[in-house]
Amino acid sequence: MKIVHISDTHIQDDPIMGSVPVDNFRACAAHVLANSADADMVVISGDLAHHGSKENYALLKTLLAQTGLASTSPRLMIGNHDDRSTFRAAFPETPVDKNGFIQWAEETPHGHFLFLDTNEPGTHEGYYCAKRQAWLRATLDEVVRKSSSAYIFLHHNPMTVHVANADQLGIVQEVEFQQILEDYESVIRHIFFGHCHFSLSGSVCGIPVSAPRSTSHPNWPDFSGNKDRVGYGGMAANYNVAFLDERTTVIHSIDFLDERNAIWVGTEADGWLAEDNI
DSSP, rough: OEEEEEOOOOOOOOOOBBBBBHHHHHHHHHHHHHOOTTEEEEEEEEOBBBSOOOHHHHHHHHHHHHHGGGGGGEEEOTTTTTTTHHHHHHTTTTTOOOOOSOOOEETTTTEEEEEEEOOOOTTBBOOOOOOHHHHHHHHHHHEEEEEEEEEEEOOOOOOOOOOOOHHHSSBBHHHHHHHHHHHHHEEEEEEOOSEEEEEEEEEEETTTEEEEOOOOEEEOOOOOOTTOOHHHHHHHHHHHHHEEEEOOEEEEETTTTGGGGGGOOBBBSSSOOOOOHH
């Protein structure tokens, strides 16, 4: 199974940190459709719109149609910059749970894909309250009952990433959330997230995780311990492509704005570079 994972598009007309979100989104969509039109699923994991406004979501809808990305039926999730009610009005077809949270599960031949809602109005921190936790446990119980596996998507980082500015904006209920992960570690194959705006990989509770940079304005991972600054500039926007099967998970980071700089050369029959091409 092939998954395209895009995050933190921050759609608005104006530039952000020296980047133009709309231009980058167009370039990202074009690259996805040119190189991964065969993807089984496209997911945009939150911070769809920079201000969560009606105008932002109308622009996003227009961009999805104009670029052709709408044809992939992208799974649209919300993050801390989004507004739940305004998003639901703009994209009423997006599933919600019984409590109105924008989270749902999809059963596929490759396993269950779970899309979580970590948005909390009035804060940029992630929230995963008791009602949402109950939904996740019940959904994972179903995965266990069916002897299936689960892949989880959420916006906020599910663990400390050791970047002070990012960690103060993580999930408030991190302990409770990780307890769920620990309880169901045997069936959760991978966790995909965004929010931090820099590439990440690792594991939490024994479960592998990955995150792409923002397509809008990537940030530098800062290990200074200073929570009051964010670095940007000189880092490529990207998205991830995941290949999933019963035995492996492979994640590629795609710097879609930089491929124009690639130089393609031929190889010998055995795959090695021909000396005259080096």
